[in-house]
Amino acid sequence: MAEVRFDRVSKVYPDGTRAVSSMELEIGDEEFMVLVGPSGCGKTTALRMVAGLEEISEGELRIGERVVNDVPSRDRDIAMVFQSYALYPHLSVYENIAFGLRLKKVPKDEIDRRVRDAASVLDLTEWLKRKPRNLSGGQRQRVAMGRAIVRHPQAFLMDEPLSNLDAKLRVQMRAEIARLQSDLGVTTIYVTHDQIEAMTMGDRVAVMRKGRLQQVATPQELYDRPVNLFVGGFIGSPAMNLVQARLEASDGDGSYAVTVGDQRLSLPQELIAARPALRDWSGRELVLGIRPESLQDAALAADAPADRRLRAHVTLREALGSEVDVHATIAARSAETEHVRELIEDRGGLETLEEGGETTIVGRLAPRTTAA
Numbered sequence: 001m002a003e004v005r006f007d008r009v010s011k012v013y014p015d016g017t018r019a020v021s022s023m024e025l026e027i028g029d030e031e032f033m034v035l036v037g038p039s040g041c042g043k044t045t046a047l048r049m050v051a052g053l054e055e056i057s058e059g060e061l062r063i064g065e066r067v068v069n070d071v072p073s074r075d076r077d078i079a080m081v082f083q084s085y086a087l088y089p090h091l092s093v094y095e096n097i098a099f100g101l102r103l104k105k106v107p108k109d110e111i112d113r114r115v116r117d118a119a120s121v122l123d124l125t126e127w128l129k130r131k132p133r134n135l136s137g138g139q140r141q142r143v144a145m146g147r148a149i150v151r152h153p154q155a156f157l158m159d160e161p162l163s164n165l166d167a168k169l170r171v172q173m174r175a176e177i178a179r180l181q182s183d184l185g186v187t188t189i190y191v192t193h194d195q196i197e198a199m200t201m202g203d204r205v206a207v208m209r210k211g212r213l214q215q216v217a218t219p220q221e222l223y224d225r226p227v228n229l230f231v232g233g234f235i236g237s238p239a240m241n242l243v244q245a246r247l248e249a250s251d252g253d254g255s256y257a258v259t260v261g262d263q264r265l266s267l268p269q270e271l272i273a274a275r276p277a278l279r280d281w282s283g284r285e286l287v288l289g290i291r292p293e294s295l296q297d298a299a300l301a302a303d304a305p306a307d308r309r310l311r312a313h314v315t316l317r318e319a320l321g322s323e324v325d326v327h328a329t330i331a332a333r334s335a336e337t338e339h340v341r342e343l344i345e346d347r348g349g350l351e352t353l354e355e356g357g358e359t360t361i362v363g364r365l366a367p368r369t370t371a372a
C-alpha cells in the first residue's frame with residue numbers, strides 16, 4: 001500500500017512565509033493526483049515535503065503506514081522527476097538510468113534488466129549509449145522518467161516535468177506519462193500550474209490557492225461543480241465568464257431569473273433543483289458564471305424564448321476551425337468581489353472584467369458554416 005496522506009500539514013519558511021496551511025489530503029494507492037494552482041500557491045512546497053526536501057512545520061505526513069516527518073529523503077522510497085530533468089551530462093543514457101540503482105548496490109545483472117525494461121517501455125533502447133546533450137527535449141524527459149521507474153518506488157513525485165517542452169511535445173508526453181502511470185500503477189503526485197494538464201492527466205485534481213486547498217475532485221466534478229469562484233475561474237479555457245447579477249424569484253410558480261444589467265434571463269428549473277441553496281440568494285446580488293461553451297449563436301437558436309437571450313455587442317471573432325470564440329460586450333457591471341479581484345491578479349488579468357458599465361464575455365460557439 002502506498003497511500004500518501006497529509007494530515008493538517010503546514011509549512012512556514014524561516015522568514016515567516018506560510019506556504020502551505022493545514023493541508024488535508026489523501027492520495028490513494030495507485031492514484032494519479034495533480035496539484036494545480038497559480039504561481040506561489042504552495043504546490044511545489046507541498047511536493048517537496050513529501051519528497052523530504054522540505055521540513056514539515058506542523059501536522060503529519062504519511063507514506064503508506066509510516067509517518068515520514070522525520071524520515072530522510074533517501075529512506076522514503078519515492079522517485080522524483082523535476083522540470084530540469086537533472087540528468088548527469090557526462091553519463092550515457094544507460095548510466096543515467098542506472099545511477100540510483102548503483103548507489104543502492106543493486107546487483108549488476110538486476111540493474112541491467114531493469115534499465116533495459118525501462119528503456120523498452122519508454123522507447124529509449126536505441127539511445128542507451130548517447131549522452132543527454134545529443135538527445136531531444138522529449139527524449140531527455142523520458143530518460144528522467146526512466147530513472148524514476150527503475151527504482152520501483154512507492155510513489156512518483158513530478159514537478160512540472162513537461163514545462164521545458166514545446167507545445168506539441170507536451171501534449172504527446174502528457175498522454176504518455178498518464179498511460180505509463182496507469183500501466184505501472186504507482187501512486188503519483190504531479191505538480192503543474194497548467195489547468196489543462198491537470199484536467200487531462202489527473203484521476204483527481206487538488207486546486208490550491210495561497211497555501212490552501214480549495215477543492216479536491218475528479219476533473220469533471222471540478223468543471224461542473226466548482227466550490228467557489230476561484231476554482232470556477234481557474235479551471236476552464238477560455239475562462240468562465242463572471243458577471244455581476246441579481247437573483248429574483250418569480251411570484252408563486254417557483255421559477256427564478258437573474259437580472260444582468262437591464263436584461264433578465266430565466267434560470268432552468270434543473271439548475272435550481274440541483275442547487276437548492278440558491279433560493280436563499282433571492283433578491284440579492286451574486287456573481288453569475290457562464291461557461292463560454294454554454295453560450296449559443298442566436299442565429300442558430302432561433303426558437304430560444306426571449307428570456308433565454310442575452311443581447312451582446314460582438315467585438316471580435318476568433319475562428320479556431322472546429323469552433324469560433326466570440327468576444328462581446330454586454331451592458332452589465334463586472335463582478336466586483338474581493339475573490340474576483342484576486343483572481344484578476346492571479347491570472348494576470350481576466351478578460352471578463354473591465355472598468356465601467358460594460359463587461360466583455362466570451363462565447364465558444366459552433367462555426368456558422370455548414371461546409372462538409
Ligand code: ATP
Nearest residue numbers: 013015017019038039040041042043044045046193
Ligand atoms: P510556482 O508555480 O511559481 O513554482 P508554487 O505554487 O510551486 O509556485 P511554492 O514554490 O511552493 O509555490 O511557494 C509558495 C510560497 O512560499 C511562495 O510565496 C514562495 O515565495 C514561498 N517560498 C518558497 N520557497 C521559500 C523559501 N525557501 N523561503 C521563503 N519563502 C519561500
